[in-house]
Amino acid sequence: MKNRQPLFHVVKREDSRPGRQLLAYVTAVVLALAVGAVLLAVQGVEPLTFYKQMLTMGIPGSRYPWRAVENFIKLFVPLLIVSLALALAFKMRFWNIGGEGQFIMGAFWAGFAAMKLGEILPKPAMVLVMALCGAVGGGIYGLFAAALKVRFGTNETLLTLMLNYIALYFLQFFAETKAPWNFFLDPESARPKFAKFPAGAQMVTVPIGPFNLNLSLVAALALCVLIFVYLNYTKRGYEISVVGDSPNTARYAGMRVGRIVLRTIFLSAALIGMAGAFHMSSAGVMSASPTNDVGWTGIVVAWLAKLNTLGILAAALLITVLQFGCQTASAAYPAIDANFANLLQGVILFIVLAADFFTRFRLVRRAGKEAVK
């Protein structure tokens, strides 16, 4: 009989070399920028000038350079927190793609608290209450999907996807319905328009010279450290990785898998909700589409970073630079859209996903009799 084995077969690698991974990332970014440069050139835009503006984000030479940094932080903080939170769920192989919905629910309940209590509570307390309300609101929304998954095995990917849109239209209902009971809206305006939060509900900022440090950045960085410790040095964090690797092993070891899933997803969704709350108090006003796609981009970031906490910090920074940079740079070019960042982001991830294969597997040549073994 003829040997019909393919020429190569694929074998899992036992070793993992961080150097090889780093190389993959650098290659991905460089290649994506190269692809982008070709596309820009086709549109008649000088790629180097565009990239220079994109990577410097219009900060040098600006009349208010600190304002740009503050806006950058407003984009960076939600993305960082959401990516960290999603990584918790993904570590357990729970495909929470409901970040958008949990973020919206967090934003909604934070806004609810701000409109109801903003006049009463003083500033730092109010921001804290908003964060708590957001965390509980987002957490319960995530817990709903987790409970169904644990109890009935409902497909969590598809369910959280549906919940995203239900949350979105729920929020839009409050954004677009002009009625006496709707305390979210500005009573002065004839058209439905969100009212500004009372002063107490605005994010706390610490002035450092001309720069106002948004306190949510400090909170996000602290979360980074806390989650790193939680995952690597606590029993609960260890349980997450065991359940992720093999629920059966976890069960055999006497872990209550269902409870671990519920606890972790609540934590994950609560952090996302809290990011929504921070985002609302930084903006100072509600929005009908508050997420800026952070629930989707967070998945990209978490995956780029291989769910590694420090990696997430770096990846979130990279993606925010791309997005914020494209926003500022594209203002100067009518032919280029801020969505150009999404294109670059897509190419980067495609290359990383493909390169992953070569860091996880290797090709072995089949030869002669060895194949029959």
Add this chain to the structure above:
Amino acid sequence: MNDPINVLTLFLFNIVLINIPLLYGTVGEIVVEKSGSLDLGVEGTMAVGAMFGYLAGCAANSLAVGLLVSFLTAGLCGLLFAVLTVSFQANQNVTGLTITTFGLGLYFFVGKGLGERWPAMTGSAALVNGFSAFELPLLSKVPVAGKVFFSQNILVYLGIAIAVLVWWYLNHTKTGLRLRAVGENPGAADSVGVNILLYKYVHLIAGSGIMGLGGFYMALNMSGSFEGSNCWINGYGWIAIALVIFANWNPVLAILGTLVFGFFNTLQIYSGALAGAFPGGLGWLNAVPAQLFKALPFIITAIVLIASSVRKREGSGQPAALGLNYFREER
């Protein structure tokens, strides 16, 4: 115009006209999911098919060229998904979402980049004629139903034909049955000599191509006018993913599902007109918030999803290996 029967007929007519892209997206996604892949890139795939199909259709002044190019370019998105998830074992959720991000990025990049050079649909007689009503002889004369079902454009009939054809393919052909085996249990299918790689590649490309046709339809339905802020697809790709579940992975049920989802989708536009035409019976429609109509497809799907997992009933069409990559060495 305010004649109640006219309003009702127009409402029903639009349910079909506006929502057929959902059918294309759903049938495409069913083909993909039956091979065991959960492709969350429907929105991006449709956007790519829409953009390039429309531009090619305008350039060639031909409906057929538009259809072909939208099928091929969307099929390329499927090929990309196949290379990454089937050959390179990448995570399907992440790959699908990236295709959506990338596809929408490409859509806006091309559209914005054309700027003044954007071709108007009125400049292409073939597209305008191809998308205008094609009245089926005799049948179109039937009151109400004649207008609603038999005076639509050719692409509506094509969509329904594809749905029926795919249903027949999945249930009554040898390759179709093998495809389902690949989605249910790739290891078993592999052991009886089914070429898993080939089946996954072909069906990812073909399914994505069908989604692309839906995108092309949306481009024509929007009269080819490009807006910098809103994509033509406008969330239809996500609704299609929901519809696959609602239709229980059955392309013929997907036709019905399209009409049900389409009913709510169109009701939000027509609720005012309907309430005006039938003040006695439908006056309450004015009180229903439009956002509820928008959310209903997703609410219904969530309920279907939960209910079917609670009942764990036999005969669920969800492929058992949906979303799982097949790695031969771990068989």
